[in-house]
Amino acid sequence: xxxxxxxxxxxxxxxxxxxxxxxxxxxxxxxxxxxxxxxxxxxxxxxxxxxxxxxxxxxxxxxxxxxxxxxxxxxxxxxxxxxxxxxxxxxxxxxxxxxxxxxxxxxxxxxxxxxxxxxxxxxxxxxxxxxxxxxxxxxxxxxxxxxxxxxxxxxxxxxxxxxxxxxxxxxxxxxxxxxxxxxxxxxxxxxxxxxxxxxxxxxxxxxxxxxxxxxxxxxxxxxxxxxxxxxxxxxxxxxxxxxxxxxxxxxxxxxxxxxxxxxxxxxxxxxxxx
Numbered sequence: 665x666x667x668x669x670x671x672x673x674x675x676x677x678x679x680x681x682x683x684x685x686x687x688x689x690x691x692x693x694x695x696x697x698x699x700x701x702x703x704x705x706x707x708x709x710x711x712x713x714x715x716x717x718x719x720x721x722x723x724x725x726x727x728x729x730x731x732x733x734x735x736x737x738x739x740x741x742x743x744x745x746x747x748x749x750x751x752x753x754x755x756x757x758x759x760x761x762x763x764x765x766x767x768x769x770x771x772x773x774x775x776x777x778x779x780x781x782x783x784x785x786x787x788x789x790x791x792x793x794x795x796x797x798x799x800x801x802x803x804x805x806x807x808x809x810x811x812x813x814x815x816x817x818x819x820x821x822x823x824x825x826x827x828x829x830x831x832x833x834x835x836x837x838x839x840x841x842x843x844x845x846x847x848x849x850x851x852x853x854x855x856x857x858x859x860x861x862x863x864x865x866x867x868x869x870x871x872x873x874x875x876x877x878x879x880x881x882x883x884x885x886x887x888x889x890x891x892x893x894x895x896x897x898x899x900x901x902x903x904x905x906x907x908x909x910x911x912x913x914x915x916x917x918x919x920x921x922x923x924x925x926x927x928x929x930x931x932x933x934x935x936x937x938x
Contacts, residue, residue, distance in 0.1 A: 667792075670770035671777070674700075675792035678774060682805075683797070689779075690809020693895050697902040700771065707764045717752045768903070772896070779807070779815045779895045807895075814895030833897045834889035840904040842882040847912060 681699070682692035724746055732739035747753070778788045785807070786799045799805065807814045818831030830838075889897045 666770070667773075670767060671773050672792050672794075674767070674771045675774045675778070675789065676794055676797055679789060679793055679797050687806045688809060689805060689807050690812060690814050690895065690898060693809075693814065693898050694902055697771075697899050698906065700767075701903065701906045704764050704767060714752065717750060721746060721750055721752070771899070775893065775896050775899065779893050781815065785815065809898075812894045812898075814898065815893050817890055817892060818894035818897050819890050828890060830886055830890050831894070833894055833901060834886060837889050837897050837901045837904060838882045838886040840901060840908055841885040842879075844904065844908050845879075845881055847908070 677700070678692055678696050681696040682689055685691045685695060725743065728742045728746065729739065732742055774792070777792065778785060781788075785805045786803060789805065790798045793799075812818060812831075812833070817828075818833045819828035820831060821828050885900070889900070
């Protein structure tokens, strides 16, 4: 069922772009990944809009948490009222965003079923392709892209070095992951502040997790990128770059809104004191 609904259509889409782009699998992976991300963008938009609104009311949420930190029932009620006043549904966009993750997993599945091994690559694709797009008998899939063979890891082996060295694509994938994690550091500072002001163990745990993600995810990307075929690394770079741009755009707008809200709140507090 999963293969029929998700994996097969994505495999056929990839090979369609392969045909359109002069039988270049590496280029097809890049262009189809970009196409797929923009097609799925409407699924991401509700989630990002919800996040923007949440960032806008972040200063108010902090005040509520500080005020009712000893009473969880009143805290939940105050948060619910704040969401209602600002017309925010915390769960808005989650389901479409989860669907996007499912599609991402399905596309990853396409790669693991085909280019994970260059042996019988034509037959592996034919097992997923619809008749009009199937490769003919004896046809060879072109897996060369720039210096890469997309079925093999992007690593270099030097005689003077006893271990493989990550290639440019793998390094870029790790860097993009680092930038994405770095973008979340503003949230980490908030969590750290809250963790100091409250006695909740979950606050400390959340702050620690946010901090560790800055280095853990890029290292994991680097490690797995050296193990998987470079076609997967190409896909991950494109996917991550577009996601980073969306995250950056959302964070930039959200930060401006939060600062405006905080300045407005500070001005109102000063006016009340006068």
